[in-house]
Amino acid sequence: MAGIGIFETQIVTGVCPECDTKTLLVSFEPHVFKCVNCDAILEQKVNGVIKYVIADENTKLAMKNLNEEA
Numbered sequence: 001m002a003g004i005g006i007f008e009t010q011i012v013t014g015v016c017p018e019c020d021t022k023t024l025l026v027s028f029e030p031h032v033f034k035c036v037n038c039d040a041i042l043e044q045k046v047n048g049v050i051k052y053v054i055a056d057e058n059t060k061l062a063m064k065n066l067n068e069e070a
Contacts, residue, residue, distance in 0.1 A: 007028055008028075008030070009026070009027065009028055010026070010027040010033075011024055011025070011026050011027075012024070012025050012027075012033070013025070014033075014052055015052070016035040016037060016038060016040055016042065016052065017040075017042070017052060017053060017054055018035060018038050018040035018042075018054055019035065019037050019038040019040065021035075021037050021038075023035055023036055023037040024036045024037075025042065025052065027044075031043060031044040032044070032055065033052060040054060041054070041055045041056075042054060042055055043055040043059060
């Protein structure tokens with residue numbers, strides 16, 4: 001994982017469920033990735049195994065403010 005200013009980037013390999021290709025997935029936000037092959041936006045789900053699911057307009061994604069204390 002590389003830090004660019006305030007952004008944390010991550011590049012992983014995985015199978016995109018949209019184009020069904022083993023490809024690179026790039027993330028600028030935790031748990032949200034973009035397929036470099038077909039540009040699909042994917043959400044990472046971790047439940048014993050990592051899976052990527054298509055994130056569309058019906059997907060609820062939460063953002064957190066890193067400046068706020070818990």
